[in-house]
Amino acid sequence: MADARDLAGPDPLVIAGRSFGSRLVMGTGGAPSLEVMEAALLASGTELTTVAMRRVDPDAPGSVLDVLDRHGIAVLPNTAGCYTSADAVLTAQLAREALETDWVKLEVIADEVTLLPDPIELLDAAERLVADGFVVLPYTNDDPVLARRLADAGCAAVMPLGAPIGSGLGIRNEHNIELIVADVDVPVILDAGIGTASEATRALELGCDAVLLASAVTRAEDPVAMAHAMRLAVQAGRLAAGAGRIPVRRYARASSPRRGRIE
Amino acid sequence: MADARDLAGPDPLVIAGRSFGSRLVMGTGGAPSLEVMEAALLASGTELTTVAMRRVDPDAPGSVLDVLDRHGIAVLPNTAGCYTSADAVLTAQLAREALETDWVKLEVIADEVTLLPDPIELLDAAERLVADGFVVLPYTNDDPVLARRLADAGCAAVMPLGAPIGSGLGIRNEHNIELIVADVDVPVILDAGIGTASEATRALELGCDAVLLASAVTRAEDPVAMAHAMRLAVQAGRLAAGAGRIPVRRYARASSPRRGRIE
Amino acid sequence: MADARDLAGPDPLVIAGRSFGSRLVMGTGGAPSLEVMEAALLASGTELTTVAMRRVDPDAPGSVLDVLDRHGIAVLPNTAGCYTSADAVLTAQLAREALETDWVKLEVIADEVTLLPDPIELLDAAERLVADGFVVLPYTNDDPVLARRLADAGCAAVMPLGAPIGSGLGIRNEHNIELIVADVDVPVILDAGIGTASEATRALELGCDAVLLASAVTRAEDPVAMAHAMRLAVQAGRLAAGAGRIPVRRYARASSPRRGRIE
């Protein structure tokens, strides 16, 4: 039996002209050990993984970067821990220099309690980084207007949250995610809030192009099993999104007509 | 990379002492053609499929039974279209004779509009069929008390609905499904209501042992793609259910601590 | 300004030919004191209150029955604590004798953990009590089929639960409540599960004729304030149900057209 990718044929996620076979973007924070993280990344099938620049020493041996490099997983540096546009821009520039990539997951956080993005600082940083030649993937709230403005500013994707980082609350506002998907032309990556597999499936069904998650895997009791669950969940959601689901009906409909037979 | 079953190791669904490698039970009604049905069943990976006795002529060549037989998929005759205990019992007995199996998916429906099970007639029929040596899998509503009574009556599994047959409304009352899972010792199979993949994943996450669906696949625009989605969705849900998901938190939690590093 | 009843005109709840000005049926269990219970009942505006026969000594002075009598609130004895049809029937008969009313709130519970009704015993008891001349108001689960069978058996109302007694989970399955409202001709009273005022409002909006609750008021920190809230909530829901709400729209609609004015 063919696996999902075979069956679906080539269906890559394309961001800024680059193709990925997996629609699951991983984060690395929260894993109990480097070994578990590595096993979980492999089980997830991810081809793109984000790393916090504030926590990485690119020259240290045995680091997360070695793991990614060893398995051919692309690095997406992020600006976690930045509270202002200026700080985020500087962090991105240092990342570019250190990691030799102009891709950046842009995070500009408003406070430590909610970890929610600051919309004003975020848009400002996105505009500056785009002007500076970066491929910018901003972590944003689920406001369709801000998502549109970020896309209009030249971001390569938009990454709205389902719920606050690490909350495991899932997708709080499906309506907003649907509005964003309908409204922007760049890939939409659901980022933050996912707690379990069905929510990742749902994100793809709503039309998101990919899912980004970390805690749901790294802090699960069995990170490798959950990573595998997420891999399958994202594949299931992508297939379902393209399969033309049945309409929702208020009343029942017999799965087979009373008269006639298909045999 | 191992697939879900390899990774999870042997994790069969066991009903009445019989093991199944797949946790997706399929129905056949609603498919546009026998060819599409066959392809969808294969894509689903199912090892157990239910067939309405009222619509099958076991001796007809080229029937759904041939398809199941050719691919080694076990047949689960059902009593769809029966409105009374007496009618259902008779139909089950005819099925046993014709198909040489004492397994039966027991349906006793109250009316044609809702297709909801009649609890009184259902329990009565279940008791009679168990006494007559059948392996009884009753399609029931999501009432935890009725589920318990069916299990106490000797049913081999209980199959609560998520929502009315063919409605695609998903799982209307997760709380009841959780109560049933906590309360009965036989396998719980979510039957009816599933419209898309995330709902199948969710059923497994809630603790159900399997999912039964027909319309969600057979009436989708692309039944084969949806069948494949459902196969992956059920695997994802099973893995997630065992992986110990993160707790839901009201506020955010950084995926990585501010101090310290895992590298 | 007229209050809700004036404005709406006469809109009584009619059960078995008897009219009530209030659509809030109260229970008395759980109150911290008889004085608080009395004040809460008055604040609720209820005209019909259920009392557990197992706990009441009709001859004791200063009892809940005195309170109801003093304020002209009709007593609805209930069979809480009964686990079989026989027990419930006997309890109802004793209540009729002691309280000189043939009305009964019929409860037949399956177990002490969920307090969910046993559908088989409940229907049996309802049939017997109707045959014995009682006005039967059964506490039932939210299964539309059982509700219909209870109505067909001659019950004067059906009282489906929103969620388990005392859980405060609200209305778990709005779809089932809507199916019941659409299907039975007797009054539908949402009974059990209500935790706060908006849920009582919602029950009326879904088409229920009344709400029955106890714990939500008696166990609130301020029972009198919550009783008043529930009184207003039920009035609000009844008015809203009849006012023809706006349709739900996927996108926005300006509350005023861009051109033209109403002035």
Add this chain to the structure above:
Amino acid sequence: MADARDLAGPDPLVIAGRSFGSRLVMGTGGAPSLEVMEAALLASGTELTTVAMRRVDPDAPGSVLDVLDRHGIAVLPNTAGCYTSADAVLTAQLAREALETDWVKLEVIADEVTLLPDPIELLDAAERLVADGFVVLPYTNDDPVLARRLADAGCAAVMPLGAPIGSGLGIRNEHNIELIVADVDVPVILDAGIGTASEATRALELGCDAVLLASAVTRAEDPVAMAHAMRLAVQAGRLAAGAGRIPVRRYARASSPRRGRIE
């Protein structure tokens, strides 16, 4: 029986030092006639009503302003139809001159399809108007960070949406509304999205200080009845919010202990 305000004692809504007895702020757009609008405003009990400056001619006789004036309802001019900060500021200044009030409901909309607020332009306009001495009540999305920034900028209240204007989708993201209520010190007024009474009740239960709505009343089949429903719904929600609701429980709890009695 005392009405809600009597029972609760004086519990005014206080905005910028001004007290209102009603927690229902009304809009006027969408009413079928001026007469219906007047009757609905009276039934709602509102003491503060917003009027679109773009549509009002303050000197026209028989206008909505006359109606408000006649009944002592305070006018809250709004900047509906403005797409930029500059436009909104100008509109507010004209309103101040024409209506002799420095209060303004600030709307800066991103587009005509979603009518969602533009966060960047909104914050900019709020800062300018506060500097110019206005009492600013901004219509904002449900982003807790933007709400906080608006409050920090000196706005007299924040008015997050439940859902897009006129959508009747209710409160899409209760979690965000709760975060806003917990985080800002000025009054929180749920603005936009309300379709029916239970949603208004819910807004107050979540901790909002008031509700603003127009279409839910003016476009209902019976605007006056719905206005009355909303009045009661808001009172119910306020009382419930202060009454200390019972906790949500996974399992049942008998409303009365098995042993002991309160009588």
